[in-house]
Amino acid sequence: MTSFADLGVPAVLTKTLDKLGITTPTPIQAATLPDSLGGRDVLGRGRTGSGKTFAFLLPLVSRLDETRYETRTYKPRSLVLAPTRELANQIADSLRPLAEAAGLTYTTVFGGVGQNPQVRALAAGVDVLVACPGRLEDLMGQGFCNLEDVEVCVLDEADHMADMGFLPGVKRILSKVPSDAQHLLFSATLDNGIDVLVKKFLTNPVTHEADSASSPVATMEHHVLAVDKDTRMDVLTDLVSAPGRTVVFTRTKHGAKKLSKQLAARGVPSVDLHGNLSQNARVRNLDAFHSGSVRTLVATDIAARGIHVDDVSLVVHADPPAEHKAYLHRSGRTARAGAAGTVITLMTPDQRGDVKSLLRAAKITATTTSVDSAHPLLQELAPGERSLLDASAVAAAMPTAPVQQPSKRGGSSSGGRSRGGQGGSGRSGGQGAQGGQRGSGQKRGGSGRGASQGSSERGGQGGGARSGSRRNGSATGGRSGGGAASFSANSRSGRR
Known part of the structure; x- marks a missing residue:
């Protein structure tokens, strides 16, 4: 070898x-x-x-x-x-x-x-x-x-x-x-x-x-689940409440934010990732997903490339992507480095033609099944006991923004460290460099909240x-x- x-x-x-x-x-x-x-x-x-x-x-x-x-x-x-x-x-x-x-x-x-x-x-x-x-x-x-x-x-x-x-x-x-x-x-x-x-x-x-x-990883399974619009959320909730990490893809930033909130309201802690988030929010959400405190990530195509998360067992296209390259890159979030993985596309009746064309262009052979939330196939695709949390447990699992602290000069700071203004100390030079500027009252030069977007361990x-x-x-x-x-x-x- x-x-x-x-x-x-x-x-x-x-x-x-x-x-x-x-x-x-x-x-x-x-x-x-x-x-x-x-x-x-x-x-x-x-x-x-x-x-x-x-x-x-x-x-x-x-x-x-x-x-x-x-x-x-x-x-x-x-x-x-x-x-x-x-x-x-x-x-x-x-x-x-x-x-x-x-x-x-x-x-x-x-x-x-x-x-x-x-x-x-x-x-x-x-x-x-x-x-x-x-x-x-x-x-x-x-x-x-x-x-x-x-x-x-x-x-x-x-x-x-x-x-x-x-x-x-x-x-x-x-x-x-x-x-x-x-x-x-x-x-x-x-x-x-x-x-x-x-x-x-x-x-x-x-x-x-x-x-x-264009060919899929050999160990990757592709399934299309035909769902009614009324049962789509029930099927999705069942899949993501199974053990393991799941990445759910939507077409729009608004859709990712909305779906993440809907899943949380149903008892599934989830975080979103899309272009409207600040850098701090992106980092917090990815950290929560990496650490396993939140096992469901709802993302737009921004996460289809370059986001390396081990042990993603399931990828769900809640919204089928617009073109086949996006399907392949989204699906690449699972079955990484030869590991097994499952890819599921949820398809409503009006999406049937688009999904068929998409899979043909991607040269993907997928198994299509009409399901509802009680269909036994869901347990096969996402095995394990389902876990839905109450509101307090969901809130405890979700990442939160740092608490803002008042500055010594009476202004408002973004909660970062105030030491290390030259970036020379602390766990990260970025914490020091930007933390030293936060609460300074300056309007330019990276101070205030804009600079705080770069401060995380x-x-x-x-x-x-x-x-x-x-x-x-x-x-x-x-x-x-x-x-x-x-x-x-x-x-x-x-x-x-």
């Missing part, structure tokens, strides 16, 4: 993977690593959950560890572009142990949080910048980020960036990356939108496709602040995550 060492991954990184319990490369990793570690431009296609993140992080960290030179103000040595802030944070979570092992610095940049901590992190110099296109372009336009030192440039979920309309911005960003930088492009599909980027920015790329673009919520100080030796900042750059400060001096 091929190992990471056999593929050329340096010993310092294979040891780190061993500690994480990652010992066997996935197909996409085994296919791409020999070329990417060798410095080639790589075009890799694999479904979400196939291991693409480590497929590009391992060669990126390996190259930066090998070339090594002192970072310069506002000039990152590598760039990873991601379409959503959630995915940026997840990438940073995966990067953290590798960066710590190699003594590299990193930070995240995305919108929805104050930019000041991100600017400070970039000013200190970082080896790896994980960014969303919109905020990165803003910072570049203000002179706070220059890509002329980039040695490795990665595009993750490139097709999703194309679907979201980011291609013009991505092109502008990539045009500022040195032409001799190594480019790694990873995507779930390789369509015309991706071809434009490949032809313009990649040099003699090697293409690797680890699996079929979980990964990435510092909006790019760095934990620790270069002058204080090694600092990792605990769960500083995607937004707080975790690093061993002086571990690389003397090796350059």
Whole structure:
């Protein structure tokens, strides 16, 4: 059996993977690593959950560890572009142990949080910048980020960036990356939108496709449940009240919010995830789902990519998606890394034609059954004893926003820490950097509630602040995550 060492991954990184319990490369990793570690431009296609993140992080960290030179103000040595802030944070979570092992610095940049901590992190110099296109372009336009030192440039979920309309911005960003930088492009599909980027920015790329673009994971079961409009909620409630984690998809942000409240009213603690939520609310809700305190996540397609949650046993399309690619990406929330999973589409009579066309385009064979809430098939699809809680138990399980505390100056603060105004202490540099601004009464510069959106102990919520100080030796900042750059400060001096 091929190992990471056999593929050329340096010993310092294979040891780190061993500690994480990652010992066997996935197909996409085994296919791409020999070329990417060798410095080639790589075009890799694999479904979400196939291991693409480590497929590009391992060669990126390996190259930066090998070339090594002192970072310069506002000039990152590598760039990873991601379409959503959630995915940026997840990438940073995966990067953290590798960066710590190699003594590299990193930070995240995305919108929805104050930019000041991100600017400070970039000013200190970082080896790896994980960014969303919109905020990165803003910072570049203000002179706070220059890509002329980039040695490795990665595009993750490139097709999703194309679907979201980011291609013009991505092109502008990539045009500022040195032409001799190594480019790694990873995507779930390789369509015309991706071809434009490949032809313009990649040099003699090697293409690797680890699996079929449209075929489902072999262990994934697909079912269509034909329901009446009057029984739809009863059937859905029965499914999500079974043991295990469930992701329920709706078409609209309003629909996700409404459905989450309806399920909670019926005794099923659930959280929503959609574009109208603040960054703090997104983080709280995802934390509750990750931890298992809430086992049902109701989401729009924003969660169809990049949200890595283990042990999702059931995906329910409460609203059938508009097109087949969305079906495949939504369904990829279960059956991850070869695990078994079940996908259910609820279909009302007026949706029958649309669902039939959708499954045909996705090349999915699904079993269709007419059901009500008492049908025995529901127990087969979502086995286990149903659990419906009373109102007080539901309320206790749901995540809540931090309680606002009055500031010492008589104003209103957002409940964050007031220490560490420069982001140098605490569990996350983001907590310090933004917490120190909250209640200051300033109207600009990331203070007040806007800045508080970046303050959470979980990964990435510092909006790019760095934990620790270069002058204080090694600092990792605990769960500083995607937004707080975790690093061993002086571990690389003397090796350059």
